[in-house]
Amino acid sequence: MAGAPWDASLQHLVESDVLDGYALLTIVGQCEKAVGCLDDEFTSQEPLPLSSGQFFEPFAGLDRGPSSFQLCGRKLMVFSKSETSLYAVSNRSDVYLCVCSLPQGVLLAVFRRPHFPQTVIPMIEKICDKLRR
Numbered sequence: 001m002a003g004a005p006w007d008a009s010l011q012h013l014v015e016s017d018v019l020d021g022y023a024l025l026t027i028v029g030q031c032e033k034a035v036g037c038l039d040d041e042f043t044s045q046e047p048l049p050l051s052s053g054q055f056f057e058p059f060a061g062l063d064r065g066p067s068s069f070q071l072c073g074r075k076l077m078v079f080s081k082s083e084t085s086l087y088a089v090s091n092r093s094d095v096y097l098c099v100c101s102l103p104q105g106v107l108l109a110v111f112r113r114p115h116f117p118q119t120v121i122p123m124i125e126k127i128c129d130k131l132r133r
Contacts, residue, residue, distance in 0.1 A: 007033060009127045010109070018120060019111050020095075025052055026105040037110055041072055055108060058086055059101035071097060071110075080117075084132070085125065087117060096120070100128040107131070 013019040014036050021036025031042040042048065054069055058081065069076045069088050076088035076097045088097040096117060098109040107128060111120045 006127050006131050011035065013109075013123060018115055018123070019109055022107065022109040024102075024105060024107050025055060027056075032105070037072060038108060055099050055106045058099065059084070059106070069097060069099075071108075085128070087121060089117075098124050100124065102128060102131050104131070 010019065010022045014021065019036065021034070021038040023034040023038040023042045024032040025042065025048060026032050029048050031048060034042040042052070051070060054066055057066055067078050069078075072095075074090050074095060076090055076095065078086055078088045080087045085098065085100045088099070089095070094113050096111050096115075098107075098111075098121060100107040100109070107124075109120075109124050
């Protein structure tokens with residue numbers, strides 16, 4: 001899947017300084033791709049750390065998913081969720097996380113101020129919608 005149109009679209013958002021990074025975590029416990037700030041968190045050559053299960057839980061058919069996440073040494077609180085995605089923000093509202101459920105796993109995308117959810121989330125969801133088809 002690397003080199004696919006979704007990857008090019010996300011890479012463009014990183015290069016344009018809209019995203020700080022993204023990672024595709026597969027349902028078989030691998031990191032398909034990790035870019036930017038998430039490159040250190042997830043290594044493509046290694047199994048996913050146990051803590052990565054927190055990103056799959058909200059979409060595992062449980063009534064309630066987590067209300068917060070730990071990522072890159074920060075605690076991020078969930079501020080919105082849907083059937084296929086959820087969004088979290090740091091306590092200082094300077095770092096945002098999108099977690100999107102996909103047939104192949106979950107996509108994580110991180111962005112920071114000066115970008116805001118109402119601008120960035122539709123961009124990410126558009127890419128995810130293509131992956132869900």
